[in-house]
Amino acid sequence: MKILVPVKRVIDYNVKARVKADKTGVDLANVKMSMNPFDEIAVEEAIRKKEAGQAEEIIAVSIGPAQAQETLRTALAMGADRAILIQTDDIVEPLAVAKLLKAVVDAEQPGLVILGKQAIDDDSNQTGQMLAALLGWPQGTFASIVKVVGDGIEVTREVDGGLETVALTLPAIVTTDLRLNEPRYASLPNIMKAKKKQLDVKTAADYGVDISPRLKTLKVEEPAKRAGGIKVKTIEELVDKLKNEAGVI
Amino acid sequence: MIRDQEIFNQLRDTIRRFVNERLIPAEDRVVEDNAVPAEILREMREMGLYGMTVPEEYGGLGLTTEEEAYIIMEMGRASPAFRSKIGTNNGIGSQGIVIDGTPEQKARFLPKVAAGEYVASFALTEPDAGSDAASIRTTAILDGDEYVVNGTKRYITNAADASIFTLMARTDPSNKGAGGVSAFIVEKNSPGLTVGKPNRKMGQAGANVYDVIFEDCRVPAANLIGGVPGQGFKTAMKTLDRGRLHISALCVGVSQRLVEESVRYAIDRKQFGQAIAEFQLIQAMLADSRTESYAAQCMVLDAARNYDAGNRNVGDIAACKYFASEMVGRVADRAVQIHGGAGYMSEYAVERFYRDVRIFRIYEGTSQIQQLLIARNLIKEFRA
Ligand SMILES: Cc1cc2nc3c(=O)[nH]c(=O)nc-3n(C[C@H](O)[C@H](O)[C@H](O)COP(=O)(O)OP(=O)(O)OC[C@H]3O[C@@H](n4cnc5c(N)ncnc54)[C@H](O)[C@@H]3O)c2cc1C
Numbered sequence: 001m002k003i004l005v006p007v008k009r010v011i012d013y014n015v016k017a018r019v020k021a022d023k024t025g026v027d028l029a030n031v032k033m034s035m036n037p038f039d040e041i042a043v044e045e046a047i048r049k050k051e052a053g054q055a056e057e058i059i060a061v062s063i064g065p066a067q068a069q070e071t072l073r074t075a076l077a078m079g080a081d082r083a084i085l086i087q088t089d090d091i092v093e094p095l096a097v098a099k100l101l102k103a104v105v106d107a108e109q110p111g112l113v114i115l116g117k118q119a120i121d122d123d124s125n126q127t128g129q130m131l132a133a134l135l136g137w138p139q140g141t142f143a144s145i146v147k148v149v150g151d152g153i154e155v156t157r158e159v160d161g162g163l164e165t166v167a168l169t170l171p172a173i174v175t176t177d178l179r180l181n182e183p184r185y186a187s188l189p190n191i192m193k194a195k196k197k198q199l200d201v202k203t204a205a206d207y208g209v210d211i212s213p214r215l216k217t218l219k220v221e222e223p224a225k226r227a228g229g230i231k232v233k234t235i236e237e238l239v240d241k242l243k244n245e246a247g248v249i
Numbered sequence: 250m251i252r253d254q255e256i257f258n259q260l261r262d263t264i265r266r267f268v269n270e271r272l273i274p275a276e277d278r279v280v281e282d283n284a285v286p287a288e289i290l291r292e293m294r295e296m297g298l299y300g301m302t303v304p305e306e307y308g309g310l311g312l313t314t315e316e317e318a319y320i321i322m323e324m325g326r327a328s329p330a331f332r333s334k335i336g337t338n339n340g341i342g343s344q345g346i347v348i349d350g351t352p353e354q355k356a357r358f359l360p361k362v363a364a365g366e367y368v369a370s371f372a373l374t375e376p377d378a379g380s381d382a383a384s385i386r387t388t389a390i391l392d393g394d395e396y397v398v399n400g401t402k403r404y405i406t407n408a409a410d411a412s413i414f415t416l417m418a419r420t421d422p423s424n425k426g427a428g429g430v431s432a433f434i435v436e437k438n439s440p441g442l443t444v445g446k447p448n449r450k451m452g453q454a455g456a457n458v459y460d461v462i463f464e465d466c467r468v469p470a471a472n473l474i475g476g477v478p479g480q481g482f483k484t485a486m487k488t489l490d491r492g493r494l495h496i497s498a499l500c501v502g503v504s505q506r507l508v509e510e511s512v513r514y515a516i517d518r519k520q521f522g523q524a525i526a527e528f529q530l531i532q533a534m535l536a537d538s539r540t541e542s543y544a545a546q547c548m549v550l551d552a553a554r555n556y557d558a559g560n561r562n563v564g565d566i567a568a569c570k571y572f573a574s575e576m577v578g579r580v581a582d583r584a585v586q587i588h589g590g591a592g593y594m595s596e597y598a599v600e601r602f603y604r605d606v607r608i609f610r611i612y613e614g615t616s617q618i619q620q621l622l623i624a625r626n627l628i629k630e631f632r633a
């Protein structure tokens with residue numbers, strides 16, 4: 001079985017995001033960029049499946065600017081076998097990403113696509129679901145356990161208030177939650193070897209997909225600054241404030 | 250020399266992340282246990298940190314000296330105890346084999362060193378021979394196809410973990426000088442080799458030093474590094490040249506951490522109604538620390554590039570070690586000062602670093618020995 005792992009280059013999770021003065025988006029000039037953390041979990045899960053002998057090949061794919069090659073190299077250093085960059089400097093919305101991924105799936109015929117449940121830049125949480133719909137494949141989203149069982153997989157999902165386990169036939173779509181695994185650090189020798197692994201660069205046109213935006217961003221704003229808290233003296237005072245001032249209980 | 254900037258950036262980013270996410274959060278635990286946690290050692294092994302300077306053909310990364318300097322600066326941002334665990338494998342413990350070993354010796358030992366399967370230690374210092382390393386008394390006398398080793402080595406880093414020692418011993422007792430010394434690879438399980446108890450020491454809890462005692466310890470003649478006796482002192486000195494750049498880079502890394510800790514504290518701490526960072530006397534300390542740290546960084550990188558280009562100026566390397574190790578002592582002192590009473594308390598990292606950095610002015614050649622090397626090198630140059 002082949003596993004396809006889409007990875008997105010996003011603002012590093014340690015960076016404090018700042019909104020551009022004209023409110024059109026987040027300022028990314030000279031900001032450290034890294035692989036979306038949920039995608040790292042996806043890569044790790046794919047590698048574990050391969051190490052367990054349940055997959056033969058891992059293909060990492062990214063849609064983004066030329067620098068997204070670095071993100072793909074990270075996936076290759078962690079253990080992916082080869083990579084595809086669909087290069088574009090445009091903003092690509094989840095639907096366009098899903099259409100491109102569908103085209104890659106048609107070409108590569110993977111048995112499993114493992115995606116992050118969302119990217120930490122736009123927090124859309126849509127791509128995996130859209131891809132499942134476009135392909136007509138079953139999906140196991142927000143996975144905290146992915147087990148290969150017979151010809152299919154069992155996915156334990158983190159749902160509100162508990163866990164749900166679903167059985168899927170393959171091919172299938174999985175999106176990762178935080179607790180699925182703890183991604184490894186790429187070993188230094190593998191980082192050096194990753195440079196020699198195959199990385200194909202394509203364009204959206206190669207796949208015949210129209211990626212023009214369907215959405216319009218009106219404005220982006222920083223969250224309101226939190227006012228300082230207060231200290232209460234007694235439990236009664238706390239309960240009173242929660243009830244009467246905050247109105248939360 | 251950086252061989253491939255893109256790959257190297259990724260190496261560096263990975264180390265930086267590992268330092269921030271794994272090593273720095275484990276610092277207090279290392280002190281409590283007087284040991285680096287086993288899972289961190291395992292991760293360091295899996296990441297290939299034990300074999301960074303071993304050539305690629307033996308399974309290492311073959312880092313250039315400049316690359317090594319950058320990586321060690323990153324590692325220096327965490328407690329130096331972590332670096333010490335991998336330090337001897339990348340430096341003094343293995344470089345003798347890398348630089349002067351025979352092809353058979355390299356093929357036999359280096360792959361295991363690179364994989365971290367073997368920890369390599371360096372055994373030069375003795376109770377009566379420290380700075381005057383050429384005066385060592387440990388003997389290795391040829392008997393058939395084995396050398397019989399007798400003597401005591403002192404303050405040997407990582408000795409209890411070591412699978413192999415790069416040992417300096419006198420093969421020619423009639424020659425009391427450097428020419429009578431040879432270097433050997435001694436395996437830990439050699440009969441007659443015992444490792445003493447860890448010494449109690451000032452800083453770097455978790456990284457230990459021991460006496461190593463040789464009593465009629467038999468070492469195969471095939472383990473004589475380079476196969477020719479009398480070359481051991483030269484091997485040791487060549488090893489120490491690169492080792493000193495490594496230590497200099499480490500001092501720079503630690504100084505960067507100390508500056509970070511100092512600035513953060515100065516911005517947070519309020520006295521007289523404002524952050525102490527607003528006071529010019531605090532600013533002066535921050536400025537002096539940053540300036541010296543940056544100067545040392547530039548020196549180390551310059552010397553490392555020259556080293557990679559084959560221009561190995563012993564005096565300049567000594568100047569790096571001298572300046573960087575003294576610099577980090579001053580930076581640590583200021584960091585404690587900026588923290589006020591808190592800087593004297595063990596809850597704060599600067600108290601620990603203040604003790605940790607003291608060793609850098611002592612091992613791999615004391616500051617006085619570096620001064621001698623710098624001056625002698627100058628005088629030699631001008632006399633020639
Ligand atoms: C934590 C730690 C780890 C170590 N790890 C190792 C290791 O792994 N392997 C190993 O072989 N050794 C190791 N050492 C030993 C270290 O290299 C020596 O301690 C160091 O070289 C100094 O030698 P010494 O302690 O005998 O001091 P001494 O040489 O006795 O020096 C005492 C003082 O005299 C000064 N001095 C000596 N000669 C002169 C001179 N000619 N002119 C002016 N001043 C002089 C010195 O600068 C110093 O101030 C380690 C030591 C420590 C503390």
Ligand SMILES: Cc1cc2nc3c(=O)[nH]c(=O)nc-3n(C[C@H](O)[C@H](O)[C@H](O)COP(=O)(O)OP(=O)(O)OC[C@H]3O[C@@H](n4cnc5c(N)ncnc54)[C@H](O)[C@@H]3O)c2cc1C
Binds near residue numbers: 593
């Ligand atoms: C071991 C120990 C024993 C102690 N024993 C006692 C005791 O018995 N009784 C007691 O009352 N206290 C005691 N202390 C507290 C001690 O007196 C204070 O730690 C000391 O006065 C410094 O105050 P601080 O720690 O709050 O540092 P801070 O005042 O926060 O100073 C932090 C840094 O800012 C600098 N700074 C502050 N203001 C300025 C300024 N205006 N301009 C320039 N620089 C400035 C300081 O010089 C220092 O470098 C003890 C402390 C220790 C560590």
